[in-house]
Amino acid sequence: MNRLFGSVRSRATLGATLVVAVALVTAGFAVVLALRSNLTAEAGTRAERSARAVAFDLAARTAYEDLTGLDGDDGPVQILDEDGGLVAASEDLERISGTATDEVKPRPAPPAPGDDDDDSDDSGDSDDPDDSDHAEDSGGSGEDLAPGEIAGETTFGNGSATIDGDTEDYRFAAVDVQTHDRGRLTVYAGAPLAAEHSAVDTAQTAMLIGLPLLLGVVAGVTWMVTGRALRPVEGIRREMAAITASEDLARRVPEPGTHDEIARLARTTNETLTALEASVERQRRFVADASHELRSPIASLRTQLEVAAAHPELLDLDGAVEDTVRLQHLAADLLLLARLDAGERPADSLVDLAALAREETAGRTGVVVRTEPAQVTGSRGQLGRLLTNLLDNARRHARETVTVTVRREGAWAVLGVADDGEGVPEADRERIFERFVRLDAARSRDDGGAGLGLAIARDVAVRHGGTLTAGAAPTGGALFELRLPLVEEG
Template structure:
C-alpha cells in the first residue's frame, strides 16, 4: 500500500478524490439543510394558517363544540389561560411538542352568570390583548402526533387569541412533515448513490490525466536510466512537444547532459594529454639515468636537471588546474595589481612596464601566476620587445601584454586558451611548453570574476588583455 501511494499519480488521484469528497459532503450538507429549512418553513406556514383560522372562529364567539378542528387530519389543541385543554381534534390520540399532552378536552367550570368559563376571568387577563384580538406573534415547535392511528411528525404553530368571557386562549395547530421528510430522504438517497459514482469518475479521470501528463516524465526517467547503464553521455532524453514544465525539465536535463558530456570529454582529453606530456620528460630522464648508470662519464647532468624541472613545472600546472576545476575559491586578500606585475617583470629582458596603482581582491599567488604566464607567452613569440601596461578603466583593472611577434590568427583566438594547445605544431616542447600557460591564465581570470581575451596589437603582434573587478 505504501509503495502504491509512493507514485505521483496515486497521490494526485487520492488528493483530488479527497478534495472533491470533502467539497461534495460540504455542498450536500448545505443543500440538505437548505432544503429542510425551506420545506419546514412551508409546513410552518400551513400550521400557522390553520391556527389563525381556529383563533378567528374563537374571536368571533364560536363555541368550543362548534369549532372545525378536523380539517385535513391536522392536530389542533385549544388551551385556556389555566393550561386546560378545552378543545381538540376529534381523532387526536397522542401529541407531543406543544407543551400540553392531553388529547381530550376538559369540561369548563360554570360561572355564576351562566356562561361557560375557563377558570380565568378578566381579572386573570394580562391585558396584552383586547377582546376579539388575535396575537400577531406566532411561535413554532417540532413534535409528533397520532391521528386515527397514524403517527407522524408535525410542525406546530402556536397563536394566542383574546376571547370575551373566556380570557386568553392558546391555539396549537400542526402541519405534517412527511412530505418534507420524504423530499429530504430522496435527496439524501440521490447523494449517497451519486456521490460515490462522481468520486469514481473524478478518481478515474485524474488517474488518466496524470498518467498522460506524467508519461513524458517516465520517458525521461527511462532514458536517464539507460544513459546511466550505458555511460553514453551523447544520448539525450526525449523532449515532449509541449510548452509546460515537463518540456522545460527535458530541455534542462539535455543541457545538463551536454555540459556533463563536455566536462567528461574535457577530463578525458586532459588525462590523455597530461599522460602524453609526462611521458616525454620521464622517458628522457630515464634514458639519461640508465646511460649514466652504465657509463657514468656519459651522464648528461644538465639535461637530467632540465627534464626534472620540466616535470616539476608540469606537475605544478596540473595540480593548479585540478584545484581550479574543483572550484577552489580564491583568497580574499587585497593588494596592488601593478606591484604584482612589476614583481613578475623584474629580471626579464626586453620588457617595458607602464603600471599605475590599481587595488584588486583575490589570490596574489594565482594572479601572479597569470601575469607570469602571459609574460612567458609574449617573450616566447616576440621578435624584440614586450610592452606591459596596468591601468584603471571604467571600474575595472586592465592589464595589457603586447608583443611584436606574428600575433594570433582570428580563428584561433579562443582555441589558444584550450589546454595542451600549441598553434605551432613544428615548435619543440622545450621551446613551446606543454600548452597549459594560457589555459591556466584564463581559468584564474574567470575564478576572479574577470576576463582574458586576445586581439591584434598596434605593433602587429598579439595583445592579451586581462580585466578584473576593482575594490
C-alpha cells in the same frame, strides 16, 4: 502496499479522492441541513396560517362547533383556555404531543349563568375591569391584548399526532387570541412534516448512493490524468537508467512537446548530460594530452640516463636537468589545473596589480611597465602565475619589446600584456585558451611549452570573477587583457 502508495500517482489519487470526499460530505451535510430548515420553516408557515385562521374565527365570536379548522383536514388543532385546559380539538384526534397539553378530548363546558335577576346582576360582574385585565394578562404569548385582538407573536415546536389512526410528525404553531366572551385562548395548529422527512430521506439516499460513485469517478480520472502526466517522467527515468548502465553520455532523455515542469525537467536533464559529456570528454583529452606531453621529456631523460649508464663520459647533464625542470613545470601546471577544476576558491586577500606587475617583470629584458595603483581581491600566488604565463607567452612571440600596463577603467582593474610580434589571428583568439593548443605546429616543445599556460591564465581569471581576452596590440602584435573587479581604497 508500501510500494503502491510510495508512488506519486497513488498519493495524488488518494489525496484528490480524500479532498473531494471531505468537500462532498461537508456540502452534503450543508444541503441536508438547509433543506430540512427550509421545509420545516415552510411547514411552520402553514401551521401559523391555520392557527391564525382559527384565532380569527374565535375573535369573531364563532362557536367552537362552527369552527372550520377543527375538521382535521389541514392538521390537528387544539384550543386551550387561559388555565391551560383543552376547550376544543380537531375531530378524530386520538393522540398528540409537542403542544402544551396531550389532552385530545375537550373539557365539559361550564354551566351557563342563571336567568334570575340576582344571578343576572351577579353575572354582570364579568364586565368588571379587574376581571378583564386578569384575562388579558394570562395569555401564553405575554402580550397585552384587547378583546377581539390576535397576538402578533407566534411560537413553534415539533411533535406528533394521531388522527383517525394515522400517526405523523407535525410542526406546531401557537397563537394567542383575546375573545370577547371566552377570555384569552391559545390556538395550536399543526402542519405535517412528511414532505420534509421525505425530501431529506431522498437527499440522504441520493448522497449515499452518489457519493461512492462520484468518488470512484474522481479516483479513476485522477489516476488516468496523473498517469498520463507522469508518463514522460517514467521515460526520463528509464533513459537515465539506460545511460547509467551503458555509460553512454551521448544519449539524451526524451523531451515532451508540452511546456510544463516535466518538459523543463527533461531539458535541464539533457543540458546537464551535455555539460557532463563535455566535462568527461575534456578530462579524457586532458589525460591523453598530459600523457603525450609527459612521454617526451620522460623518454628523453631515460635515454640520457641509459647512455650515461653505458658511457658515463657521454652524460649530457645540462639536458637531463632541463628535461627534469620541464617535467617539474608540467607537473605543477597539471596540479594547478586539477585544483582549479575542483573548484578551489582563491584567497580573499588584497592584491595591488601595479606592484605585482613590477615584481613579476623585474629582471626581464625588453619589458616596459606602465602602471597606476589598482587593487583587487584574490590569490597573489595565482595572479602572479597568470602574469608569468602571459609574460612567457609574450616573450616567445615578441620581436623586441613586451609592454605591461595596469590601469583603472570604471569598476574594473585592467592589466594588459602586449608584444610586437606577429599577433594572433582573429579566428584563433579563443582556441588558444584551450589546453594543449599550440598554433605553431612546427614550434618545438622546448620553445613552445606544453600549451597549458594560457589555459591556466584563463581559468585563474574566471575563478577571480574576471575575464581574459586576446586581441591586437597597437604595435601589431598580440594583446592580452585581464579584467578584474576593482576594490576601492577605503
